[in-house]
Amino acid sequence: MSTREKISLDAGDVRILRELQRDASRPVAEIAKAVNMSQTPCWRRIKRLKETGVIKATVAILDREALGLDFVSYAFVKLAMPSRENMETFDRMMRAWPEVVFCERVTGAVDYMIKVVVEDMRAYDEFLRFRLLDSELVTDVQSRIVVATTKDSTELPLPNEG
Numbered sequence: 001m002s003t004r005e006k007i008s009l010d011a012g013d014v015r016i017l018r019e020l021q022r023d024a025s026r027p028v029a030e031i032a033k034a035v036n037m038s039q040t041p042c043w044r045r046i047k048r049l050k051e052t053g054v055i056k057a058t059v060a061i062l063d064r065e066a067l068g069l070d071f072v073s074y075a076f077v078k079l080a081m082p083s084r085e086n087m088e089t090f091d092r093m094m095r096a097w098p099e100v101v102f103c104e105r106v107t108g109a110v111d112y113m114i115k116v117v118v119e120d121m122r123a124y125d126e127f128l129r130f131r132l133l134d135s136e137l138v139t140d141v142q143s144r145i146v147v148a149t150t151k152d153s154t155e156l157p158l159p160n161e162g
Contacts, residue, residue, distance in 0.1 A: 007054050012037060014158050016045055017054070021155040024058045061154060069117050071124055072149070075132065076110040078140035086137050087111070093135065099127050110142070 009017070015035040019026075032042035049055045064070075079086055087105065094103040094114060102115035118124050124143075132138055 004053070007052050009054070009159065013045060013049065013054075014160075016042060017049070017158055018155075020046070020055065020058075021158075025060075064117055068119055071118050071120050072146040073116050073124055074144045074146070075114045075116055075128075076106075076142040076144070077112040077114060077132070077138055078109070079111045079137050080139040081137075082111050090135075090137050093137075097127075097131060099123075099131075110140075 012035065016031065016037075019031045019034050028043045028046065029039050031046075032039045035042065037045075046055070064072075077090075079090060090112065091103075091105075094100045094112075099116050099118050100114050101117050102113075104113050105111060106113050116124060116127060118127060128141060128143070132141055
């Protein structure tokens with residue numbers, strides 16, 4: 001659970017965030033027009049949303065298949081001893097491995113759920129054997145191979161505008 005305070009958003013902020021989630025590469029003038037706002041107030045709002053941490057980053061979303069990254073798997077990882085120190089060590093490992101694009105600590109029979117993106121099954125096998133299972137922290141990994149993606153979105157559900 002986050003200890004950050006929830007940021008209060010008005011309808012204008014929500015409209016701007018919707019537009020930015022769809023395509024943040026557009027000029028501020030274009031975003032302002034799309035949300036029925038003049039350019040300077042729109043720019044100020046975007047600046048405030050960045051300063052308050054509502055907007056964490058502006059990035060390019062790449063097409064993994066165009067890059068030859070055709071294999072996606074979710075791995076459910078059980079640690080040998082889920083102590084604070086081991087979890088922190090595992091967290092650092094996950095952040096360091098570029099194949100891991102998503103990692104969350106979860107409840108239940110496993111400790112972590114990670115999303116791994118690589119070229120093919122062989123690359124995933126190497127990732128499992130020489131990275132994940134090579135760690136003394138890990139006692140079990142259950143993999144779920146993605147056969148089709150129904151939805152892949154970076155857009156968060158925002159509150160209704162009013």
